[in-house]
């Protein structure tokens with residue numbers, strides 16, 4: 001499905017209920033599988049959460065988690081501890097190119113039995129569950145925090161808990177902190193100081209209901225919409241000021257781009273306001289990599305230069321996001337230079353109209369470029385990709401007054 005997007009006016013208002021955070025949901029589903037006394041509310045309706053949930057319920061030998069990176073990494077650790085269970089964990093073509101070796105090596109240090117079925121270091125994996133007895137592991141920490149969260153999530157179920165020694169500069173730190181906070185909320189003691197994480201074995205975990213906050217990465221697309229509008233107020237729910245999600249920094253970043261955030265109970269009011277246009281927006285996004293595409297596209301739409309650094313993880317996500325951004329922004333007339341870990345954008349005064357944006361099976365390409373329709377009509381290819389994190393997105397855009405026309409490919 002391709003969609004043609006346009007907007008008749010640059011002024012709009014409306015309210016949107018955003019689904020639960022997929023990062024929070026996927027951590028809590030693993031914890032719930034280990035400790036069934038945990039109950040969850042406002043679970044994400046994203047594909048990535050659905051595949052994880054059905055994988056946990058599955059009795060099949062082959063489990064396909066499609067494009068879901070957290071599901072791949074968290075389930076690798078989870079099944080490695082399931083004594084007596086044998087599974088083959090596989091995923092989409094792209095998932096079979098996303099590295100998992102660091103995690104597999106770490107689990108093997110603990111005594112896990114995991115074999116690569118195709119290419120060394122990549123899914124599919126054959127996992128034969130074992131009783132893991134060791135209590136200390138060293139893991140390379142500059143490639144993906146998901147490996148570390150995966151180890152932390154199984155840690156309380158190990159007989160002696162786990163000490164995780166982090167080797168190298170730690171990336172995507174807020175996601176590790178989120179994992180630690182949920183462990184603590186569930187009554188599990190742990191600490192994360194410098195290059196060491198310690199998680200104690202779970203004692204008697206009390207009954208616990210956890211309310212999952214809505215997704216801040218998804219919220220970023222509404223920040224972009226408001227920033228690109230002439231005048232807009234969008235109300236999104238359900239959020240909290242003391243979020244566990246690192247992508248909450250979007251509120252501070254978009255303040256510089258003319259979006260005011262007002263917290264009212266669990267509702268966020270995003271309001272277009274006067275602002276002093278930065279000449280060049282300079283940001284290190286190593287703690288919030290999923291915001292990079294949103295911010296680059298907003299800057300393109302506002303005609304603001306930007307220098308984004310800390311993007312070393314972007315090349316191994318759903319697609320090579322640095323290359324994908326460069327290709328699509330250049331189609332619209334902008335100029336982009338990329339390195340292994342940075343992106344430099346020089347915007348263009350008049351964006352080219354009617355461009356087809358390719359999405360490379362990456363939900364965030366579709367989600368990030370859609371708000372640009374406030375500035376120029378455009379087409380998003382394979383628009384259904386948004387369901388990886390945000391299935392209701394196109395409906396929500398229509399409710400805000402966008403014209404979203406489903407057209408056939410070509």
Ligand SMILES: O=C(O)C1=C[C@@H](OP(=O)(O)O)[C@@H](O)[C@H](O)C1
Nearest residue numbers: 023070144145146172175289313
């Ligand atoms: O733990 C998580 O929920 C995530 C961690 C991040 O990945 P990396 O640590 O690989 O950057 C992020 O990009 C991803 O969308 C979700």
Ligand SMILES: C=C(OP(=O)(O)O)C(=O)O
Nearest residue numbers: 067068069070290317318
């Ligand atoms: C990188 C992402 O997800 P994952 O790594 O879990 O596939 C994402 O949602 O942007």
